[in-house]
Amino acid sequence: MESIFVLDIGTRTVMGLIASLEDGKLSVSHLIYKEHKTRSMLDGQIHNVEQVTQIVKEIVQEIRSLSGLELKKVAVAAAGRALRTVRGTAKVKFPVGTVITREDVLSLELQAVQDAQLALPKNQGYIPLSQQYYCVGYSVVEQHLDNITIGSLVGQRGQDADLQVVATFLPRIVVDSLQTVVEQAGLELFSITLEPIAVANLVLNPTMRRLNLVLVDIGAGTSDIAVCGDNTVSAFGMVPMAGDEITEAICDAYLLDFNVGEQVKRNLTDENITVTDVLGIEQNLKKSEVLTTLVPAVDSLAEAIAQEIYGLNGKTPQAVLLVGGGSLTPGLTRSLAEKLQLPENRVAVQQAGKLNNVLNLPPDSLGPNFITVLGIAYTGLTCPTMGFVSVNINDIPVRLLNIGKNTVAEALLAGGFNLRDLYGRPGMALTFEINGQMVSIPGKMGTPGSITLNGEPAQLNNTVRQGDKIIFTPGKPGEEAKATYGEVLKDYFGFCRVNGKNVEIKPVVKTGNKIISLEDNIVDGSKAEVVTKQTVKDVLAEAGFLGGSTEVTVNGKVLSLLDMSLCTINGKKAKLDDQVAPGDHIYFEPVKNLTVDNFLPGTVTKGTALQVYVNGEKVALQQGEKIWVNKNPAERTTPVQPGDEIDYQFCDKKFPPILIDIFNKINFSPNPPPGKTRLLLLVNNEEKEYTYPLQDGDKIEISWT
Structure with missing residues (x-):
């Protein structure tokens, strides 16, 4: 019957154990433990290496003496306090119609684990994170498909899938440190496990693991958590609070040394406890008063554990098992049940003496604080x-x-x-x-x-x-x-006919004021304005009818030759800014054989004066004319080309005449008659100013008032 030697180094105690398997059960040969003489460890961390090393050597020497064994190999466990628990997410886009397989989901889960790994502290920047940490477990907490929360992605159809995991990592330096301690004690590392896993292996048999149970190992410095369900231990966590917080609450309340406070905590089964505080004053403490004093600290510990359980499990578990010395804290099971919204009987303390798979436990080692060392031994023997x-x-x-x-x-x-x-x-x-x-x-x-x-x-x-x-x-x-803009906007292309010729209608793409070619590749993140409606003018330009200038300037005013052309859409007269749709038929006939006469006012013809009436008498204005084309003298019959500049005058004045011009054609005295002071000018019965432009046939009345 092969034996195993185990060391469990804890915050308050160091335990040594020799055990073997007997018909599948753990049989204990020797179990000893020693408490640290000072607080050489706090919250699971070694603060005084020499003192911890010394007590480990004492345990090893005593076990050797009791067993007579040479003890070359030892099984140890990394404490849950070293675990790093972080969240990670991963996303993937599936082709339309894809049925998501278990393999797809597993790949997505592990991508999320790698994402979580990136959030870990980079202790050695030149070494990859994968070589600084071991992943010891993870659990999926959220899954989404096309932005909808879903219970399982497997077998679903969708495109955008994502999930979030809680992953737990163990720094490799912790394993290396344990190995160093073992070697300095003259031993060889036989096996290593995690304390939460070791406890779970011993306490949670395979038939229990199908249930959603949580195991909490409450020591002195930390509370280690393991979550199981679906026949596996899926997640691990740690809360940096445990039995020492309860002890410190007693010390603060009654001014006690830490070791004295620890004794008070362990003696809370007594109704009255006599202690001496740091001032040398003896106090008689009643159990009921101490328990009342501890309520805030107990509730705080329970709240921290409950929040970590929710974070790891994502919901209330079916039950919680407590182990470790801190699990004996009065009121803790009740408070934790309240925080988790569980019946109080669903939160229970597991005693080492009640484990069916452990034999020959010493009478003083039956409590929950001995389960971790037993679990390390059981794991080392059953998982070689x-x-x-x-x-x-x-x-x-x-x-x-x-x-x-x-x-x-x-x-x-x-x-x-x-x-x-x-x-x-x-x-x-x-x-x-x-x-x-x-x-x-x-x-x-x-x-x-x-x-x-x-x-x-x-x-x-x-x-x-x-x-x-x-x-x-x-x-x-x-x-x-x-993609090019032409490829993206292909549905906006079409044809119309101009004078029987097919002309393609294309969208116009702009970025700011710049027109982009439809053949240009689209730049990621760009913003464009697309004009998909085109006008007659746009189509005529595409068809080549608008090459060169299409304007003539007359006495400084720009006139469009296109407005003088004939244009119809589907047989109806059209304007240049009318919109064109695919399939439209446009007829366009540009104006031809233009002369100066086409641009002079229609009321004036050669050799004819402009006629107005002044106080009922006919008066002729503007006889003769002067015309220039591009600054050169011209006649009405002079041809005009697009881009030409025409200037003309009638009667040495710029056409048309204004009201003041009539005083040069009539006899009018500037002196008003007696009693009159104001000159009244009416054009077609409306009072006008001197600068009013006159038209042929205007009736003018002049009088003094």
Whole structure:
């Protein structure tokens, strides 16, 4: 019957144990423990290396003396206080119609674990995080599909999937430190596990693990938490509060030394406790008063544990098992049940003496504070492979902590391989705005990668063993999305006919005031304005009818020749700014054979004066004319071309005449008659100013008032 030697170094005590398996049960041969003489450890951390080392050596020497064994190998456990629990997320976009498989979800979970790993402290910046931490477990807390919370992604159809995990990591330096302590004590490390796992292996038998149970190991400095469900231990956590907080509350209330306060806490089974405080005053403490004093501290500890359980489990568990010396704190089970909204009988303290799979426990070792050391022994005996598993990935040796059933995924994670590369990342999407609306074009899907295990095709959840060889071939990323504006706006293209000729109608793309070619590639993040409606003028320009100048300037005023042309849409007269739709028929006839006469006022003809009436008498104005084209003398019959500049005058004055011009044509005395002072000027019965322009046939009345 092979025995195992175990060391459990705790905040308050160090325990040594020799045990063996007897018909599948743990049989204890020797169990001794010693308390630290001073507070050489606080909250699970060593503060005085020499004192801790000394007490460890004393335990080893005493066990050797009692057992007569040489004790070369030892089993240890890393405390839960060293665990780092962080959250990570991962997202993926599936092609339309994809049925999400368990393998897809597992890959997404592990990507989230890697995301969580990035949040860990980088103790050694030049060493990859995968080589600074072991991942010892994770649990999925949230899953979403197309922005809807969902219980499980497996078997669902959708495009945008994401999930969040709570992952737990153990710093490798902790393992290395334990190994160093063991070596300095003259021992060899036989196996290593985590305290929460060791306790779970002993207390939670396989049939219990299908239930959603939480195991809390409350020591002196920390409270370690393990969550189980679906036949596995899925998550670990730690609260840096435990029995010492209760002791300190007693010390603060009654001015006691820490060791005295610890004795008061352990003697709370007595109705009256006599102590001497730090001032030398003797006090007689009543149990009921002390318990009342401890309520805030107990509630605070319960609240911290409950919040960590919610964070790890995402919901209220079915039951909670408490172990460790701190689990004996009065009122803790009741307070924790309230915080978790559980019946009080669903939060229970597990006693070592009541474990069915433990034999020959000494009478003084039956409490919950002895379960951790027993769990380390049980785990070391029932899981002989505990320790490390070495595998080879792409000819690179990778060591991972063997905490149970190790998988290909965990090996890749430990090796620092990016699991996002397994399926081949899709190419980058092209995202841009058109007329204020966001448009996104997905990149092409990548080419899946492959995994082989010892030469055979493998999945992420395949089990790996010592010496296995893994070949990981990353997938190839997809091409980035590319598109031109012409490709994106192809539905806006069409044809109309101009004078029987097909003319393509194209959208116009602008960024600011700059017109972009439809052949240009769209830039990611760009914003463009697209004009999809075109006018007659736009189509005529596309058809080539508007080449060169289309304007003439007359006496400084710009006139459009297009307005003088004949234009119809589908047989109806049209204007240049009318809109054109695909399929329209446009007829356009440019104006031809233009002369100066086409641009002179229609009321004036050569040799004819402008006629007005002044106080009933006909008066002729403006006889003769002067015309220039492009500054050169011209006649009415002079041809006019687009771009020409025409100037003309009638009667040496610029046409048309104004009201004051009539005084040069009539006899009018500027002196008013007696009693009159104001000159009244009426044009067509309306009073006008001297500068009023006259038209042919105007009736003018002049009088003094």
